[in-house]
Structure formats: structure tokens, C-alpha cells
Amino acid sequence: MPYEAATQLVTDVITCANVYNLSVEKRPNEERDSSNIYIHAYSELSSYLRYLFIYYDSLVSEKDLKNIIDEIELIHYIKNRVLRQKKVYIITYNYDVFLERLLKLADIPFSIYGFDDSKADVILFKPHGSISFSFKIKIQEYSPYNIRDLIAESISQNSTDFEIKYDLQEDYPIVNAIIPPAGDAERFGFGWIKDIRKGIDEIVSKSTSKDEMMIFGLSYWHVDRNELDEILLSLDNKMEVRFVNPKPPTALEAVLTSLFKNYIHFSNSKLIVEDIADGE
Numbered sequence: 001m002p003y004e005a006a007t008q009l010v011t012d013v014i015t016c017a018n019v020y021n022l023s024v025e026k027r028p029n030e031e032r033d034s035s036n037i038y039i040h041a042y043s044e045l046s047s048y049l050r051y052l053f054i055y056y057d058s059l060v061s062e063k064d065l066k067n068i069i070d071e072i073e074l075i076h077y078i079k080n081r082v083l084r085q086k087k088v089y090i091i092t093y094n095y096d097v098f099l100e101r102l103l104k105l106a107d108i109p110f111s112i113y114g115f116d117d118s119k120a121d122v123i124l125f126k127p128h129g130s131i132s133f134s135f136k137i138k139i140q141e142y143s144p145y146n147i148r149d150l151i152a153e154s155i156s157q158n159s160t161d162f163e164i165k166y167d168l169q170e171d172y173p174i175v176n177a178i179i180p181p182a183g184d185a186e187r188f189g190f191g192w193i194k195d196i197r198k199g200i201d202e203i204v205s206k207s208t209s210k211d212e213m214m215i216f217g218l219s220y221w222h223v224d225r226n227e228l229d230e231i232l233l234s235l236d237n238k239m240e241v242r243f244v245n246p247k248p249p250t251a252l253e254a255v256l257t258s259l260f261k262n263y264i265h266f267s268n269s270k271l272i273v274e275d276i277a278d279g280e
Contacts, residue, residue: 010045014180017042050176053095053131054168065105073269074216075106078122082108088122089203095178097132097166114159114195127196128179134165135173158191204231209238216244220252232259244269
């Protein structure tokens with residue numbers, strides 16, 4: 001299948017799931033056809049993504065990460081803030097656990113909001129899920145692996161139903177906490193998503209002009225904009241904002257320039273460390 005056709009098919013599947021979830025929220029008593037091929041395809045996609053990223057994770061050894069950790073400016077930045085007793089809140093839409101693995105190697109304590117009650121100074125929010133979010137009920141050993149319809153079966157997915165796991169080679173939970181790209185997390189009624197969204201709303205609403213925001217990469221595709229705009233509009237517009245991206249989306253850069261008075265774009269993460277050092 002050509003790339004464009006495949007992309008359109010995936011977008012159709014996810015759009016269908018988004019609308020289906022919204023209808024469940026708006027009209028909970030209405031009968032629905034849970035056998036819809038798009039709904040089942042969505043569950044297949046979510047499952048596929050989890051195990052694809054687990055596979056990618058297995059390709060990178062601890063030795064590989066140790067060899068590059070000194071070159072990763074983000075880790076230096078976080079460590080610097082922790083040493084200065086600053087709170088660091090990280091909102092990431094990545095499914096992988098490379099950041100978590102790097103933080104561990106750097107001996108930087110952290111917690112995953114909604115799943116970890118530790119009082120670490122570094123708190124990660126993963127509103128689109130993670131391969132590390134492992135549902136406590138597993139598929140029994142030697143049982144056939146059946147992909148379940150996450151939406152249609154209405155399986156309870158509260159934060160307490162999950163555990164955080166990093167050893168994932170033999171981990172087969174009955175559901176996956178993954179919101180595929182282009183999925184609108186706000187339309188899903190799962191408890192873990194609501195908990196994380198509530199936590200994000202709390203920290204951004206308390207932001208002040210003395211805070212600073214760092215943005216690394218970040219897509220600004222049309223399907224993500226509602227979720228991202230809600231966060232950006234809730235932040236104090238006088239805070240310092242630094243955006244690191246060699247080729248930033250022009251729409252996102254225009255938005256950041258118009259919303260924040262102290263906005264700077266960096267094409268290289270090394271420049272940001274130098275800029276921070278000069279300001280201290």
C-alpha cells in the first residue's frame with residue numbers, strides 16, 4: 001500500500017475511534033455496533049504500537065545509552081534544575097521509555113504522574129500513554145493472544161489498574177494504554193487519562209512569570225492542536241519559553257511568538273545550555 005494511502009487509512013481508523021468515544025461520553029445509553037471494523041482496527045493499531053515500541057526499546061542497550069548520555073543536553077538541564085532544588089514537570093507524548101532510562105542512568109529520581117506517589121522533583125506526564133503502563137491483568141501463559149476491543153468492551157482502565165514496568169519482554173497485559181498518533185486523548189473516558197489531564201491542568205494553571213518552559217521537537221499537526229493549544233493558553237504568557245527544533249513547524253512557531261513575550265527559538269540544543277549558563 002502506498003504511504004499516502006496507508007496514512008489516510010490509519011487517520012480514518014483513529015478518527016472513527018475519536019468520534020465513537022465522544023458519542024459514548026455524550027450519549028452513554030445509546031446502543032452501538034461494537035463489531036464495527038474500524039473500532040476493532042483501532043484496538044489492533046494500539047496493540048501493534050505497544051509491541052513495536054517495546055521492540056525498538058530492546059534494540060538500545062544500557063551500554064548504548066551510557067555512551068551517549070554525556071552528550072544529551074536535556075539530561076544536563078534537568079540535573080542542573082534538580083541540584084538547584086527546582087521542580088521539573090515534563091509533558092511527553094512519546095510512548096517509549098528512553099527518557100526514563102536516561103534519568104535512571106543519571107541518578108535523577110523521577111515519578112510518573114498518576115502511577116507513582118513518590119515526591120521526586122522530576123515528574124513525568126504521559127497523556128497519550130506509554131509502553132511502561134502495564135495493565136495488572138495479564139494474558140495467561142500459553143493462552144492465545146487475542147486483541148480485545150478496548151473501547152467496545154468498556155474495560156475499567158483506572159490508574160490503579162496499571163503498574164509501571166520497564167522489563168517488557170514477556171509482558172502481555174489484556175489491554176494497552178496507548179493513544180495512537182492523531183488520537184484525541186480528551187475524547188477517551190479512561191480513568192488514567194483523566195488523572196493525567198487533571199494533573200497537567202493543575203500545573204499549567206499555577207504557572208507564573210518566574211517559570212520557564214522548554215519545548216523539544218513537538219509536532220503541531222492539526223489533530224494535536226486542540227490538546228496543545230489548551231495547555232499553551234493556560235500558561236503565564238510572561239514566562240520564558242525556549243523551543244529547540246532545527247526545523248520547527250511554522251504554525252507552532254507563529255503561535256508561540258504571538259502568545260509569549262519572552263520566546264526564543266534554538267536550532268541546536270547545545271545553544272540552549274550555553275544560554276542558560278550565561279543567564280545564571
